[in-house]
Amino acid sequence: MTEAVCLTEIWLIKDIVDTSYGSLCTGMSMGWTSPVFPQLRSDNSPLPREPTLQEESWIGSLLVLGGLLGPLVTVPLSNRIGRRRIIMGSNIPLLLGWLLAGVATNLPTLYAARIMWGCATGMLFATVPLYIGEIAEDKIRGSLSALFLLFINVGFLLAYAIGPFSTYWGLTATGGILSLFYVPFTWFIPETPFFLVYKGKIDEASQVLQKLRGLSKDVVQTEVDGLQALVAREFRVEPSVKDLWATRGNVKALGICVFLAMLLQLSGIDVLLFYMEELLVKIGTRMSASDGTIIMGVVQVVTSFITPLVVDRLGRKLLMWTTSLGLTIFLGLIGVYALLDSYFKYNVESWAFLPLLCLIIYMILFTLGVGPVPWILVAEMFPVRTKCLASGIASFMCWLAGFIWTRFFREVASSYGIYTAFWILAICCGLGFIFSISPLLPETKGKTFDEIQDMLNNRTKEPKPVAV
Structure with a gap:
């Protein structure tokens, strides 16, 4: 039995890894700007002239604007063509973006590439957490969801590590080649049991569950029956936007997830990741910007390995308040250091290590809590009927906040x-x-979907009669 359980976990993790491989590719496209901006200002730039500050801000922020397109694609299609096909389809704009970036000789082509990358990223952010939530068991749901962030951070690290030692075209070609492997990686992932039941493919859903759970057909039949009952109850009529405020729990869940998804961006993560090399210079660190950026990427990846181990042990709430408090403190310290260094012109040579140290701690805290928790909650808090729509709205608002901040951060700083x-x-x-x-x-740690709904709707269980 133990061997069967281990084999099952291997199959499940393999499917999650295959699914999350696209986030590695999109992570690389998101981190691409940090090493590329210095190259766009050099003699080896593919552009005819050096871009202005505003043009660079558009290059950085248009990926986030493109992310707004992702939910607009996934929400209407998710319950029609399935999660698997959307995940596979996200590679189309991803590859198109790498192609456009590779042949770009002007800003409009580069802008179009960034929008395509953003569309692919938005599709994955809106679909992968939903997919993982539908194939994982309750006790490991949070840990497996955190793997999504791990692969994003590996993509950032690849961009940070390759970019300073490569040409513009070398880095772009590497990203395109890695993205070509995305289709074979996702070709063999199964569709979620819920979607298969929703489409009336009961036998296929049973087969998928047998593989995912490592159990016989008779044993998984209970879960199949539960999914059939769920579909019959929740999808008697087609879902609509009104369902999001049909219950108090839905309204509360949407408010929580939208706020936390926007906080994820307003904490400045995309700003730091897109403009890492430039920021390390501006805040006065004495280390080489490229070396500092690589260190930041390594910290992200290492911490991402820790996140799946703690997210289902410490809980979502504890991780959120501790990490958001830490981010407040260390971002404030960076601001104080920059004020003393750039405004008052104090001699801060002996404290030159502080900005990089604060950014390293920032990355650790973000990767442990503020980064993964919003997407875990999106997968946990909503009824199946509204989950796709709610995930799309949370993702849309996340990208909207990210676009505004990445577009205007450098102008505020200037x-x-x-x-x-x-x-x-x-x-x-x-x-x-x-x-x-x-x-x-x-x-929501370790709670079943029904328990989470009871909590959100302030429902209490009927006490069981005491035997006498």
């Missing part, structure tokens, strides 16, 4: 000082801390 920009990030994280310690954020 006009009011880099310290002001970091203090704004610290204030946003402080709001996240206040929200996380309040009763507004419930704990």
